[in-house]
Amino acid sequence: MNAVSPAGSPAASPAVGSPGDLAARLARTGYLADEGLATVGFLALTMHRPLLVEGEPGTGKTALAEALAECLDLPMVRLQCYEGIDASQALYDWDFPRQILHLRTVEATRRPDADVDVEEVEKSLFDERFLLARPVLAALRQSPSVLLVDEIDRADDEFEAFLLEVLSTNQVSIPEYGTVRAATPPVVVLTSNRTREIHDALKRRCLYHWIEHPGLAREVEILRRRLPEVPERLAAQVAGAVQRMRATDDLIKPPGVAETLDWARALHALGQRDLDVENAAETLGAVLKFREDAQRVRDSLGRLLAR
Amino acid sequence: MASCQPDHKPPAGVDLLLAGFARALRHAGVAVTSDRTQSFLRAASVAEAGAAGSVYWAGRATLCSGPDDFPLYDRVFASWFGGELPTGSRRRTPVSRVVEAGLGSDGDEAEGGEEAVAAVASDVEVLRHRDVAELATTERAELARMFAALRPRPPLRRAARRVASPRGEIDARRTLRDELRYAGEPGRVRYRRRGRRARRVVLLVDVSGSMSPYADSLLRLAHAVTRAAPRSTEVFTVGTRLTRITRAMRQRDPDTALTQAGATVPDWSGGTRLGEVLKAFLDRWGQRGMARGAVVVVCSDGWERGDSGLLGAQVQRLSRLAHRLVWVNPHRGKAGYEPVQAGIAACLPHLDDFLAGHSFATFAELTEVMADA
DSSP states (O other): OOOOSOOOOGGGSOOOOSHHHHHHHHHHTTOOOOHHHHHHHHHHHHHTOOEEEEESTTSSHHHHHHHHHHHHTOOEEEEEOOTTOOHHHHTEEEOHHHHHHHHHHHHHHSOTTSOOOHHHHHHHHTOGGGEEEOHHHHHHHHOSOEEEEETGGGSOHHHHHHHHHHHHHTEEEETTTEEEEOSSOOEEEEEEOOSSOOOHHHHHHSEEEEEOOOOHHHHHHHHHHHOTTSOHHHHHHHHHHHHHHHHHOOOSSOOOHHHHHHHHHHHHHTTOSSOOHHHHHHHGGGTOOSHHHHHHHHHTHHHHHOO | OOOOOOOOOHHHHHHHHHHHHHHHHHHHTOOOOHHHHHHHHHHHHHHTTSOTTHHHHHHHHHHOOSGGGHHHHHHHHHHHHOSOOOTTOSOOSTHHHHHTOOOOOOOOOOOOOOOOOOOSSOOHHHHHHSOGGGOOHHHHHHHHHHHHHOOOOOOEEEEEEEEEEEEEEEOHHHHHHHHHHTTTOOOOOOEEEEEEEEOOEEEEEEOSGGGHHHHHHHHHHHHHHHHHSGGGEEEEEESSSEEEOHHHHTSSSHHHHHHHHHHHOSOTTOOOOHHHHHHHHIIIIIIIIISTTOEEEEEOOOOOSSOHHHHHHHHHHHHHHSSEEEEEEGGGGSTTOOOOSHHHHHHGGGOSEEEEOSSHHHHHHHHHHHHTO
16 A cells, blocks of 8 residues: 555666576565566566466465565555455545545635636646545556555456556546556556456456465575574474475465464574474464364374474 | 568567467467467567576466466477476476366266156146156256246345445545535535445356266256356366366356356266365365355265265365355255265255255255355
């Protein structure tokens, strides 16, 4: 909803030259992108196309947008979708109470003998200061910027059609005010958890990428980057255990990277330097959020931690 | 972009090769449209500077519309361009395994061998109550017409969005907006209340051998339900595999829809592993939100050849997610039926409704139960 970082000037960050360049820049912010994601991200930047990322919960879809904003030194605007979201919450709205206050002020301060220029009063009513810029308009105005449309699958499909229109023209027309057009189109990242299929028209407009759970080496690397205070041994053990949990396939909710980070953080907070059956059982609540899952893993902890 | 000159300049050659790949992909069954092809050609030309795998990723990002497309894409890519797929393209998440929950093709249980009793000229009212498994061809045609005339009401739920209403809570925004229209003079107070939306309906239709006499009717019913509320209805077939046929069911014409569904479903009249397939459904779709707060209808005879404990656990999981869990069993309408098989017995405690589903009348009743859920 808010601009996160101060507005960066477009000249501040030179254009991304190749997928490798993008991966290196993302890595500097602590986000490790694999070859596929780096290539697709590079394409999205170069072709000015929105990037639609899907994947299991906790694989870093939202973090990607944040990392992109940081590494390109652009402000990030986030639009969290929910059911029933409409244009007045995504685009712009007029500040009615302040407009009425303004009218009253005009009424109260005008001299009784003076003529009222109706047109002038009306014009002053739809002034920029009464315009509430919601995320999409804010992103277009601040552009170049990164616009994150989070969990688009939660919004209704009418909203998708509306979003498609804005994304393909990069402009918003406000009847009382005029058209706001972005000189450079914003970098748009859409995320979805696939609770519902996104409409084909919107998908065609976007570049698509499915984010996987990271492999062992990359997960250890992520742990090391994000939590440098956690000893390498512990990081490797935690990542290994989580990888084995995901591989068992009878969990209701396999843990994501966010859970791995939480687990390592929890163990570190307890001053543990090694993952063993006891402290794993005590801290299991950081990784597994279902009673059945916790039960199943607790029963096989010995096997899970054996190597 | 796609040059139509037949000369052999390198760029045109590359474009032709890539466009050919897109075409091959379409023939293989991925929904590739011409604008997708255009994006692919552009993406590939932009990505050319990158690493060797860039064409692979450019294609995957522009031509695929979901993880379901990836296995096909990989296969066509490998055969068109040859060589190895880039590292990291192999999936680790259990996604593809789930849909193609290939559980081996078991021997068919040919229970559908009941004789089709040829009844003479049946009146619609009689037809309504006849067991659909025992109908003659002409009667089936009549039944298909009856299904086409069925207009199920979608179940409703309260929505987050508020709508204007003569009563309810005060709508400050609308009241102020009105006031603005009258130059700031206070006017009528406006009210609003929460609106209503179609609740999601998920139909899981068993298409195994023992259900084959009812599969046609159940799919026609699924089509009628889908047509009534296309955006909020999802249809899956359940057998040895889980197949999503929602897209096919959205076709206007019932016969086209059924033909298309038939082409999609790989396991007609096979065996059932109900527990495992339900688990696949829950892992892949249900848990993530599709079954959450939905009316879930399972149409199956509950013949479980696998572990009935697993089936019971999955049905319990499903009932915790769903708003209402309805089980439709064609055998229930038959005289002397007792739900004693281990499979159905394990499910019964978790069901909200256990209905018969063997005649048109019972299907109509089912639509009423769904609408009132």
